[in-house]
Amino acid sequence: MLEAEATADMLLMTQPFTAPAITESTEQPVEVLLVRAVLSGERDRFARLYEMYAPMVHGILLARVPRGEVDDLVQDIFLHALRKLHTLRDAAAFGPWIAMIARNRAMDFYRSSRETVEVTEQMAVERPPNRTAKEILDMICRLPEAYRETLVLRFVEGMTGPEIAARTGLTPASVRVNLHRGMKMLREKIGAVAGQ
Amino acid sequence: MEDNYLWDRSGEPDPAIQELEAILGTLQYQPRPLEIPDHIQPGQRRRFLPALAISASIALFAILLGLWFSFSRRQAPALEATQDKRIDQKIVTPQPQNKPNNPSQTVVQSPTPKAIPKRSEAPRNVLAVHKSRPSGTVIRQPQLTPEELAEKEQVLVALRLVSAKLNLAQRKTQGLPQLNTIRNQHKIG
Numbered sequence: 227m228l229e230a231e232a233t234a235d236m237l238l239m240t241q242p243f244t245a246p247a248i249t250e251s252t253e254q255p256v257e258v259l260l261v262r263a264v265l266s267g268e269r270d271r272f273a274r275l276y277e278m279y280a281p282m283v284h285g286i287l288l289a290r291v292p293r294g295e296v297d298d299l300v301q302d303i304f305l306h307a308l309r310k311l312h313t314l315r316d317a318a319a320f321g322p323w324i325a326m327i328a329r330n331r332a333m334d335f336y337r338s339s340r341e342t343v344e345v346t347e348q349m350a351v352e353r354p355p356n357r358t359a360k361e362i363l364d365m366i367c368r369l370p371e372a373y374r375e376t377l378v379l380r381f382v383e384g385m386t387g388p389e390i391a392a393r394t395g396l397t398p399a400s401v402r403v404n405l406h407r408g409m410k411m412l413r414e415k416i417g418a419v420a421g422q
Numbered sequence: 423m424e425d426n427y428l429w430d431r432s433g434e435p436d437p438a439i440q441e442l443e444a445i446l447g448t449l450q451y452q453p454r455p456l457e458i459p460d461h462i463q464p465g466q467r468r469r470f471l472p473a474l475a476i477s478a479s480i481a482l483f484a485i486l487l488g489l490w491f492s493f494s495r496r497q498a499p500a501l502e503a504t505q506d507k508r509i510d511q512k513i514v515t516p517q518p519q520n521k522p523n524n525p526s527q528t529v530v531q532s533p534t535p536k537a538i539p540k541r542s543e544a545p546r547n548v549l550a551v552h553k554s555r556p557s558g559t560v561i562r563q564p565q566l567t568p569e570e571l572a573e574k575e576q577v578l579v580a581l582r583l584v585s586a587k588l589n590l591a592q593r594k595t596q597g598l599p600q601l602n603t604i605r606n607q608h609k610i611g
């Protein structure tokens with residue numbers, strides 16, 4: 227119910243991506259210049275796009291797939307994006323575009339190989355992360371999708387609400403709602419665990 | 423206030439949120455260079471695709487038009503073609519009989535040749551020429567055997583049945599009141 231509500235919020239409040247806050251000296255967003263440069267043959271410029279958007283893609287994946295798979299998937303997604311960059315019609319919408327690729331790839335990961343999850347969990351035990359961090363991340367991952375993605379980008383990747391909105395293409399109002407509701411639910415979950 | 427810190431880290435910091443930031447920050451993305459294999463190149467936009475689609479559509483239309491013309495020419499029945507040939511001959515054979523009796527009269531001749539050239543045998547559009555053709559075409563009814571007549575009757579009954587069903591379906595789709603099918607049963611057999 228909550229997930230459906232959050233998804234509906236996302237769908238209703240998502241608007242066509244406008245120019246993000248990060249701009250160069252010209253009026254065009256830096257993404258536009260970089261995408262055009264890459265398409266005109268300057269392949270090295272793609273590394274800059276990677277630097278800018280890798281944390282966001284990492285956060286989106288971390289909210290959906292096991293942690294051990296995330297780094298490789300980030301690389302795969304960017305290579306896929308490089309191959310398909312010519313299909314991007316609006317260069318300013320690079321962020322929402324690659325965010326959608328990441329969400330779809332995470333979905334494909336679960337659709338195609340559930341067995342991999344088991345192996346990854348074993349691998350994760352071999353290299354124990356901060357236990358509390360993993361526990362809280364697990365709690366976040368049990369929240370509705372829209373909340374968990376926004377919370378991971380906020381707490382794990384350290385992005386602010388406006389940055390999340392600019393990078394993912396969601397409206398600031400939508401991000402604000404997701405942050406607020408997600409935080410409320412996370413507090414309840416943490417409180418319930420602490421009370422046990 | 424708490425909401426502001428959660429939103430953009432402005433305002434009074436919330437200790438709980440700060441704690442979450444500190445704990446979950448350990449899972450943050452660790453920068454790692456992107457290794458792009460040499461064979462991966464960004465694809466090129468296909469700018470010629472719309473022009474190609476338009477030219478393909480035009481070519482397809484031209485082919486279809488040509489096929490339609492050739493097909494419509496073949497539709498002309500052979501019988502009409504032979505009758506047409508006879509009428510053409512009638513038009514061509516009569517010679518001008520109105521020679522001037524009086525040699526003093528001047529005759530103004532047109533620059534056109536006296537003899538009408540014989541029409542070529544190439545197929546032509548007979549529909550355009552035969553407007554004045556007398557419509558005395560006799561359609562011969564084939565002699566049918568009793569079995570053939572029975573089969574013909576069956577076909578007609580089947581056609582009537584299909585027609586009735588189509589009417590019914592049309593009335594249903596248009597929301598019109600349906601006819602009493604029992605009353606019309608004798609019509610459809």
